[in-house]
Amino acid sequence: MRVRFAPSPTGSLHIGGARTAYFNWLFARKHQGVFVLRIDDTDLERSTEASYQQILDGFRWLGIDWDEGPDVGGPYGPYRQSQRLEIYRAQLQKLLDEGRAYPCFCTPEQLAEDRARAQQAGEAPRYAGRCRHLPREEAERRIAAGERPAYRLRTPESGKTVVHDLIRGDVVFDNAEIDDFIIWKSDGMPTYHFASCVDDSLMQITHIIRAEEHLSNTPRHIQLFDALGAKVPVFAHVPMILAPDRSKLSKRHGATSVQEYRDQGILPEALVNYLLLLGFSPGEDREVLSRDEAIQVFDLEKVTKHAAVYDVKKLEWLNAHYLRAMPPERALELIWDTLVSRGWVDADPDRERLGWLLQVVRAVQERSRSVDELADSMGYYFVRPASYDEKGVRKHFTAQAAERLEAAARALDEVAPFTALRVEAVYRERIAAWNIKGGELIHPTRLALTGVTVGPGLFDVMALLGRAECQARMRAAADWIRANV
RNA sequence: GGCCCUAUCGUCUAAUGGUUAGGACGCCGCCCUCUCACGGCGGUAAUAGGGGUUCGAAUCCCCUUAGGGUCACCA
Numbered sequence: 001m002r003v004r005f006a007p008s009p010t011g012s013l014h015i016g017g018a019r020t021a022y023f024n025w026l027f028a029r030k031h032q033g034v035f036v037l038r039i040d041d042t043d044l045e046r047s048t049e050a051s052y053q054q055i056l057d058g059f060r061w062l063g064i065d066w067d068e069g070p071d072v073g074g075p076y077g078p079y080r081q082s083q084r085l086e087i088y089r090a091q092l093q094k095l096l097d098e099g100r101a102y103p104c105f106c107t108p109e110q111l112a113e114d115r116a117r118a119q120q121a122g123e124a125p126r127y128a129g130r131c132r133h134l135p136r137e138e139a140e141r142r143i144a145a146g147e148r149p150a151y152r153l154r155t156p157e158s159g160k161t162v163v164h165d166l167i168r169g170d171v172v173f174d175n176a177e178i179d180d181f182i183i184w185k186s187d188g189m190p191t192y193h194f195a196s197c198v199d200d201s202l203m204q205i206t207h208i209i210r211a212e213e214h215l216s217n218t219p220r221h222i223q224l225f226d227a228l229g230a231k232v233p234v235f236a237h238v239p240m241i242l243a244p245d246r247s248k249l250s251k252r253h254g255a256t257s258v259q260e261y262r263d264q265g266i267l268p269e270a271l272v273n274y275l276l277l278l279g280f281s282p283g284e285d286r287e288v289l290s291r292d293e294a295i296q297v298f299d300l301e302k303v304t305k306h307a308a309v310y311d312v313k314k315l316e317w318l319n320a321h322y323l324r325a326m327p328p329e330r331a332l333e334l335i336w337d338t339l340v341s342r343g344w345v346d347a348d349p350d351r352e353r354l355g356w357l358l359q360v361v362r363a364v365q366e367r368s369r370s371v372d373e374l375a376d377s378m379g380y381y382f383v384r385p386a387s388y389d390e391k392g393v394r395k396h397f398t399a400q401a402a403e404r405l406e407a408a409a410r411a412l413d414e415v416a417p418f419t420a421l422r423v424e425a426v427y428r429e430r431i432a433a434w435n436i437k438g439g440e441l442i443h444p445t446r447l448a449l450t451g452v453t454v455g456p457g458l459f460d461v462m463a464l465l466g467r468a469e470c471q472a473r474m475r476a477a478a479d480w481i482r483a484n485v
Numbered sequence: 486g487g488c489c490c491u492a493u494c495g496u497c498u499a500a501u502g503g504u505u506a507g508g509a510c511g512c513c514g515c516c517c518u519c520u521c522a523c524g525g526c527g528g529u530a531a532u533a534g535g536g537g538u539u540c541g542a543a544u545c546c547c548c549u550u551a552g553g554g555u556c557a558c559c560a
Binding site for chain 2: 006007008010040042043045046104106108111112115118119125126151163168171172173174177178179181182184185186187189191192193195196212213214215216217219237239240242244246247248274277278279280281283284285286287304305306307308311313314315316317318320324366367368369392427437438439441443445446452453454455456457458459
């Protein structure tokens, strides 16, 4: 089995495209098939090298690899359509020789006029067929005279074309609905439909898994495969992904490209897991699946038929899940550059410092929903709080708190060694001696040390910060309370 | 407008003629607890509407409605 994903490098890798590619990849891996990456860059105007790189990077980041493609090669290359023009030209010539295609000299203005008239008359805006029966000699004469025609496929006027779709079953189209569409533009370039079908047939693609928007185009493609003398592949049109307002996903709905998600601290395994759940159900109420597990359970026939609305909340939940389960070593790696650029850590720390960093990561890891959040929530381990949470101040920074903070700071002198367990023992002792509730000392301390009211267990934070730092911050907070409250 | 696709909690989905219509995210409550998060327990909430077929319909058929796609010398 051979499948392909054929993005055009005119922008970033869209999550809709990423899901379609992922389904192709899963299908190929599940059936020990071949996944081909083909670059659809016949639109020279809009295609860019940057976009091409971005798309490849996006797939690498997601962990989706390809067996044949522009960078790795393969037996059916080249894999960039802009490098296959000779192939398309030869195929066009073949169709012309066989009378399956014909030149069309109608101008875009003429065609637009036809369309407008048809619209007005309430008819389908289809090609009128003006050049369909043009004598060969006349066509040749006009070309010789310098006219540059487009080329159309001669499609059957009656009968039906059936699309065999693994997700939707057989979809029947009336051939009368399909007009003689253009397969070759007058500027000398093939159209998407033509290039795509030529490639699919030459590259021996057996299953075309693509977005639903192509379903209506499929009868044309089948006509093309027939004309080309190629075996018609099996189709699977996966439902679209919609924005929360049920419209097409676009920029105004926030992040739509996989790089944006990466930049926002989303993990690739979370994104890929979420994408799997859009339009597919693994069964047995399972929701969290690794790539390998996804390969095991994936089944095109179980893909839903209806569009799915994109819900970031569930992605974030999955992301938090994967972030929590990750070894701290990897989490630290993910935020390393950020920590260095903020001046929080040295680019090349010693063993001891590294061990300490891993403990910090471990402490905040399960409280973060994204990689960004993880880095952000580590700030107070490196720098003293610049301010104190306002609500926290009102609640915990009382006049008594100032005294207690100073007394507690003094008491920390006794703690040896300075571990969470020992610190807690001393704290509990003070709490009992003062006959107060634990929170009355714990909360002000946390606010003094971190500037915020949330975070890991206080004694872990204290052990991580160390005695001197704790004492300094507590005394600073006491002074601040006296000056400001 | 023609053609095509689709329709279960707010969202993602399960249930392929017989279930108190299940799970997950979100939200709410309780428990755990030094806070937050995690975790545990519980709650909220759906078969678009109308006709058939059938002993029995979310499930099959028809109509309506709603959403989407496509009809380009874009891909």
